[in-house]
Amino acid sequence: MALFRISRRKLADYYAGEILAGHEDVVPQLAAYLMETNRLREVELITRDIEAALARRGVVVAEVASAHALTEATKDAVVAYLKKVTSAAQVEVKELVEPDLLGGVRLKVPGAEMDATLKRKIMKLRAAKV
């Protein structure tokens, strides 16, 4: 039976609520739903939407990328900064080391980003020259 297509935004809101409520079987349930409705291509987008929905409810999953590993003090400063700008109660940080960023740091939260890396600065200079 063809199911009525539910928008990603509604799905994300629902599953974010379920995750925060501590229901454990949400992931297999969502996987089954996507399989059933032939929407496996949207997995990445739905993951992003769920992260964004969680962020709106005060749980931010952030990604911090830098050219070199960050010190504990810098990490704490990053978490404090993210709590301030996103008004989130809980910030979870994923750390990434990407040498091709050359220097600086890139913070990613759902739907927003702060790119203070040398790589981006160089790219902007190059684009401005064109």
Added chain:
Amino acid sequence: MAEISVTELSKGLRDAIANLESGEGLEKVGVVVRVGDGVAWVHGLRSAGYSEMLEIESGDTIVEAFVLNLMEDEIGAVLLGSEVKVAAGDKVRLKGRILEVPVGPELLGRVVDPLGRPLDGGPAIKTKQMGLVEREAIGVLGRKHVHEPLMTGIMSIDAMFPIGRGQRELIIGDRQTGKTAIAIDTMINQARQKTGVINVYVAIGQKLSKVARLIDRLKEEGVMDQTIIVATGPSDPASLLYLAPYAATAMGEYFRDNSQHALMIYDDLTKHAVAYRQMSLLLRRPPGREAFPGDVFYLHSRLLERSAKLSDDLGGGSLTALPIIETQAGDISAYIPTNVISITDGQIFLETDLFYQGIRPAISAGLSVSRVGGDAQTKAVKSVSSHLKLGLSQFRELASFAQFGSDLDEATKKQIDNGQRLTELLKQPQYQPASIWEQVASIHAVSVDAFDNVLVKNIKDAQAALLTKLWTDHKKEMQELNKGNKPDEKLLALIEKTAKSAAKGFEA
């Protein structure tokens, strides 16, 4: 309630702004989900607004786009550059502003694209101001009725369908009937008569060879110094064709808002509607009549509403619009022509039949109209041309059925003879706009039957003889007449007398 001191308030505001700026580090970003045909679909950016600018980072370049579709799960954006470099997964940033173009006198004499980038190989354009591409039209109280003439230099238009500053007069006709020629002559006339009107010519998807020819001609005539050309070719993306008239209007509005007068020529809005249709269909908006989207009327009405005559409080500047529409086989009842006819304050309809009969400009007296220009007509021309339109329309009607029989009464014969003379007189070669005194003298000569005995084929020669004679013998009077005031009886009698003597050499 505690009183707030002004110094405290300004300090508080500054602090608040500083706080906002410190939070600026975090920018809204989305990601390109798919891209094709000049349209990118973006996931994320929930706070994007309609028409807001986006920056797509692809590899080491940045491609700009603007938002046109806001949907629940994604947004549709139209790319302003090449889509070749944009790929799914590219990062997209909100710029937080809508599209702006450089505006100001620095643009005069330049050829630019709809984003204000030079196309003429000249130096980069640095203006003091930027103008919003999409801007609300001036309200009712900011306007004044159209009352100053904008002389086109084309006798049949200035005499029968006068255009005023701030008016929107449509030029409509089939391909190759002289639509652009009328627009060019009007631009040339502004320079020759030193009216101070700034010309802004927008080529929407026009062949670039045609635009190049036009630029050469304008340079030759010395018109480029007071002209801005916004050019898009057929190979440009539809988004640029769509933006061209709005961007050019922003450039024209600068002069309007600074108490100057500008003339917009949109060449042509049919191609503009087609470009918008292409974008709308690619954005999957539902098609309507002729596959145009439902808001194609609003597309042109919001553009042409920006042309206005401003009130004295706002400086009294004006923006006149001459949009051009191309019809298919003379069908003015197609979708886009009827839309634009109903938006504008009149139309000049050019007929293929007249064009091939050698009547150029091929203006149809019956189907053309100027709804607001009457008040704006130069008094001098008005005083001699009141009967012209009716006479010419009746003649065309009579002439069509006079072909079938030769038994005509004297009155009809006379009317047909007069009509033929008038038609011949109103023929005008391209790039030769007539000044006010030339128009008044020519029309008056025919009105008072001074050329009644001149063969129809000799009318133009008789007219040339009259004008030469008047200019050599009565230069001072003609210069006075050229100021546009109503001529007195003495002057009219002088013209009549000179016309009769000039006609003598050309009688049968």
